[in-house]
Amino acid sequence: MNLTGKTTTDRDRFAQAGDARGSARISRETISTVSVAVLCVVLLMSARLINPALGSWSQVETVLVLGFFLVILSFGQGVVILTGGLDLSLPATITMGGILATSWIGAGNPAEWYLLPAVLILCGLVGLASAIGIIWLRVPPFIMTMAMSIIVASALLGYTKGTPRGSAPDAAVALMKGEMLGVPAPIWALIGFALAGWLFQSRSVYGRYLYAIGTNMDAARNAGVPVTAMRILPYVLSAMCAGLVGISLVGYSSGATLRMGDDYLLPSIAAVVIGGSSILGGRGSFVGTVGGALLLTILGTIISALGMDFGLRTIIEGSIILIALLLLREELFQKLRAMGR
Amino acid sequence: MTIAQTDTDRSPGQFQRLMLRLAKGAWLIVLVYVALYAVYAIQQPKALTSYSIAALVNNTAPLALAAAGQAIIVLSRGFDLSVAGVISICNVTLAVYPLEGPGGAAVSVLICLGIGIVVGAVNGYLVAFLRLQSIAATLATMIICQGIALVILKAPGGYVAEWITYEMTDRLFKLIPVSGLVLGAIILIWMVMKRSSFGISLYAIGADETSAALSGINTVRVRFMAHVVAGCAYGLAGFMLSAQTATGNPTSGTPFLLLSFAAVALGGTSLSGGRGGVFASIVGAATLTLLQKVLFSSGVSSFYTGVFQGLVLILAVVFSAQLARLGEGK
Numbered sequence: 001m002n003l004t005g006k007t008t009t010d011r012d013r014f015a016q017a018g019d020a021r022g023s024a025r026i027s028r029e030t031i032s033t034v035s036v037a038v039l040c041v042v043l044l045m046s047a048r049l050i051n052p053a054l055g056s057w058s059q060v061e062t063v064l065v066l067g068f069f070l071v072i073l074s075f076g077q078g079v080v081i082l083t084g085g086l087d088l089s090l091p092a093t094i095t096m097g098g099i100l101a102t103s104w105i106g107a108g109n110p111a112e113w114y115l116l117p118a119v120l121i122l123c124g125l126v127g128l129a130s131a132i133g134i135i136w137l138r139v140p141p142f143i144m145t146m147a148m149s150i151i152v153a154s155a156l157l158g159y160t161k162g163t164p165r166g167s168a169p170d171a172a173v174a175l176m177k178g179e180m181l182g183v184p185a186p187i188w189a190l191i192g193f194a195l196a197g198w199l200f201q202s203r204s205v206y207g208r209y210l211y212a213i214g215t216n217m218d219a220a221r222n223a224g225v226p227v228t229a230m231r232i233l234p235y236v237l238s239a240m241c242a243g244l245v246g247i248s249l250v251g252y253s254s255g256a257t258l259r260m261g262d263d264y265l266l267p268s269i270a271a272v273v274i275g276g277s278s279i280l281g282g283r284g285s286f287v288g289t290v291g292g293a294l295l296l297t298i299l300g301t302i303i304s305a306l307g308m309d310f311g312l313r314t315i316i317e318g319s320i321i322l323i324a325l326l327l328l329r330e331e332l333f334q335k336l337r338a339m340g341r
Numbered sequence: 342m343t344i345a346q347t348d349t350d351r352s353p354g355q356f357q358r359l360m361l362r363l364a365k366g367a368w369l370i371v372l373v374y375v376a377l378y379a380v381y382a383i384q385q386p387k388a389l390t391s392y393s394i395a396a397l398v399n400n401t402a403p404l405a406l407a408a409a410g411q412a413i414i415v416l417s418r419g420f421d422l423s424v425a426g427v428i429s430i431c432n433v434t435l436a437v438y439p440l441e442g443p444g445g446a447a448v449s450v451l452i453c454l455g456i457g458i459v460v461g462a463v464n465g466y467l468v469a470f471l472r473l474q475s476i477a478a479t480l481a482t483m484i485i486c487q488g489i490a491l492v493i494l495k496a497p498g499g500y501v502a503e504w505i506t507y508e509m510t511d512r513l514f515k516l517i518p519v520s521g522l523v524l525g526a527i528i529l530i531w532m533v534m535k536r537s538s539f540g541i542s543l544y545a546i547g548a549d550e551t552s553a554a555l556s557g558i559n560t561v562r563v564r565f566m567a568h569v570v571a572g573c574a575y576g577l578a579g580f581m582l583s584a585q586t587a588t589g590n591p592t593s594g595t596p597f598l599l600l601s602f603a604a605v606a607l608g609g610t611s612l613s614g615g616r617g618g619v620f621a622s623i624v625g626a627a628t629l630t631l632l633q634k635v636l637f638s639s640g641v642s643s644f645y646t647g648v649f650q651g652l653v654l655i656l657a658v659v660f661s662a663q664l665a666r667l668g669e670g671k
Binding site for chain 1: 485
């Protein structure tokens with residue numbers, strides 16, 4: 001039973017791989033990335049028509065600072081999705097980073113230079129635990145990361161006894177509130193992170209390994225990819241990214257709450273999907289994901305600047321995700337390609 | 342391949358047959374539930390009175406119905422995140438437009454079913470006809486539904502019709518909980534559905550969609566129907582939840598998103614489709630609810646309930662997958 005299922009999925013994957021030849025795949029990813037980027041610019045420009053205060057440089061600054069969180073998160077979520085998984089433990093791990101940063105380190109702690117990395121490593125351990133469950137206990141990623149999320153959230157609730165205390169470490173505040181050459185520090189950090197993420201995912205051998213695993217794990221193993229290590233890596237990276245977002249969030253708002261991560265799970269998945277990645281893995285680029293994250297952030301700031309109802313805002317966000325999904329449909333691209341021929 | 346398959350099927354060992362039985366049916370989760378209930382009864386002697394049984398069934402009903410719908414989608418190898426949205430919309434609708442009396446309740450049920458059918462049909466169209474990935478498509482519909490719920494009711498408030506809140510949480514002849522009857526009816530409908538061509542097609546698609554299509558199953562129609570049926574179950578879940586909370590909350594459905602998957606997985610339904618069932622998922626939901634009560638009465642700080650829930654979830658999935666593997670002789 002299991003065996004027959006396996007061969008057909010392999011066959012499907014071969015068919016897909018046969019369909020998407022190198023040139024076609026590149027054009028598909030370029031099309032989706034460019035269309036997301038164009039949509040971002042158009043939205044910013046049209047915002048200016050609605051309200052002159054929007055679309056200004058300070059508005060762009062706000063978008064980039066707010067986008068910082070989502071870009072980091074969706075990098076982690078993106079590499080997990082790339083290998084055919086899904087990380088639902090992000091909200092709990094964000095909260096973990098935030099709560100450890102405030103109640104364990106706190107403001108004015110001279111030891112923060114080694115405690116902050118320690119927080120990131122602890123968050124990474126959450127990802128490691130998920131990876132162990134997924135790889136060796138063969139629990140589906142969906143269930144495993146969900147269970148980890150429930151466990152971590154409950155442990156945090158017990159650790160803080162329901163009320164998180166303490167304030168943000170100085171380094172986190174400096175990262176979020178600082179300035180360099182007249183540009184807010186988070187924007188520099190965003191540019192640095194986006195560059196590093198792009199180099200990792202699209203230009204390094206590790207990135208290639210992840211694509212190989214997401215496309216066909218057996219083939220990747222036969223080709224000599226260190227499959228086990230490269231399946232662990234995404235979950236650890238994703239958890240560390242979430243921890244970093246947690247630390248940055250407390251630096252931005254100076255306090256942690258037990259639900260601070262809740263609003264980031266669905267946008268992190270949405271950013272990856274809008275950026276043109278397949279939720280089944282093996283396809284997508286980090287540049288597209290950055291575009292998706294920024295698009296969602298722009299949308300959020302415009303809608304809240306318009307003073308629109310939160311409900312309407314949610315409906316519009318959902319509709320945009322749906323439209324992006326419909327536009328990025330495989331068949332549509334095949335049709336376009338056929339018309340071009 | 343097929344020959345090898347029939348060979349192992351023809352002469353499985355006694356042990357293997359037992360394991361397969363345990364893994365395929367709902368036996369395992371029912372055993373777990375009974376054992377857990379025994380622990381609960383020892384801790385709380387009052388647990389066996391019809392009053393506290395009714396209270397437990399009332400607590401279980403919304404999650405059980407949500408899990409029943411989710412199970413239908415998971416069986417066909419899909420994911421449905423819209424469960425949270427449908428429950429929220431039904432809840433706020435009942436709280437904003439309360440309809441009194443038995444007639445009002447009947448109309449309310451129909452409204453909830455209608456909401457479920459509409460959302461399910463949209464999901465079905467996106468997933469079956471347009472071939473979007475179910476997890477991505479239902480993510481979008483869930484967000485839209487949550488927005489609609491917020492438009493109907495901005496902040497928690499409103500009152501659900503008294504007739505519904507009293508009668509649906511009551512006991513018939515002071516013995517049988519009404520919510521239990523609703524669950525029983527759903528289980529009966531599932532028993533019939535499972536043996537219908539729809540049910541058989543559902544399992545076939547979940548096990549292997551290509552083979553199912555090649556053997557003449559209209560996979561597009563079955564997938565579409567699955568989403569509509571699941572939507573009905575979510576609608577009922579929203580109705581039963583409102584009967585219990587008696588008030589409206591635009592985010593009342595959110596906890597059901599992950600818990601419905603937890604219940605389905607706990608019931609031994611494989612997330613990669615084709616194995617498991619609706620009944621097992623309902624018992625899975627009941628086990629999750631009961632586990633909370635047992636942990637509470639064992640004196641575990643309510644802060645740490647989640648740690649146990651998470652661990653039980655992982656253990657259950659590992660264990661049922663292991664049983665299935667033993668049963669298939671691998």
